[in-house]
Amino acid sequence: MQSERERRxxxxxxxxxxxxxxxxxxAALLLLQxxxxxxxxxxxxxxxxxxxxxxxxxxxxxxFGALHLYLLPWRRFRRDDRAEARKWVAVVExxxxxxxxxxxxxxxxxxxxTLVFVPLLARRLGYRSGRMMLASxxxxxxxxxxxxxxxxxxxxxxxxxxxxxxxIRTFFILNF
Numbered sequence: 001m002q003s004e005r006e007r008r009x010x011x012x013x014x015x016x017x018x019x020x021x022x023x024x025x026x027a028a029l030l031l032l033q034x035x036x037x038x039x040x041x042x043x044x045x046x047x048x049x050x051x052x053x054x055x056x057x058x059x060x061x062x063x064f065g066a067l068h069l070y071l072l073p074w075r076r077f078r079r080d081d082r083a084e085a086r087k088w089v090a091v092v093e094x095x096x097x098x099x100x101x102x103x104x105x106x107x108x109x110x111x112x113x114t115l116v117f118v119p120l121l122a123r124r125l126g127y128r129s130g131r132m133m134l135a136s137x138x139x140x141x142x143x144x145x146x147x148x149x150x151x152x153x154x155x156x157x158x159x160x161x162x163x164x165x166x167x168i169r170t171f172f173i174l175n176f
Contacts, residue, residue, distance in 0.1 A: 015088075017072060017081055018077065019068070024066050024068075024069055027061035031055070031062055037054075038055070097120075097121060101113060101117045105158065106158060107158055110157075112160070114143060114144050117140075118140035119133050119140070122135075157169075157172060157173030
């Protein structure tokens with residue numbers, strides 16, 4: 001049974017406890033890493049220390065996470081929290097797709113990895129018709145041409161390009 005304080009809580013209930021716990025946990029974890037990741041420099045003003053502002057931000061993050069956790073009127077995870085957590089994990093999936101793309105580019109090259117990942121992501125998003133797959137391939141091709149040719153973005157060639165014959169290899173490294 002809900003208490004009066006739980007019933008009068010003005011905000012959305014889903015994910016609040018999970019957010020407060022995660023915020024406090026990650027802030028505390030990062031705060032513990034501060035001594036090994038930053039330095040205290042002798043003969044430097046207090047506010048100019050490399051360790052000061054990261055530590056100040058993390059202390060504030062931990063304090064506000066703890067305050068949020070303390071002020072919540074409930075302390076149990078419910079079904080709504082699990083549903084919200086699944087939505088948060090779905091975001092991590094797309095970060096994993098991006099990291100896969102980032103690791104694939106130096107191995108197979110910018111053009112082939114773009115032409116593989118764009119249709120795969122389109123399919124993952126629910127676009128399964130042949131027309132949409134063709135549109136995703138064309139979008140990937142136009143993206144590569146715009147970035148490499150018009151914007152002259154320097155992206156290293158893939159290791160796969162090393163197996164191409166001399167003139168073709170140079171062309172692929174410079175343009176795709």
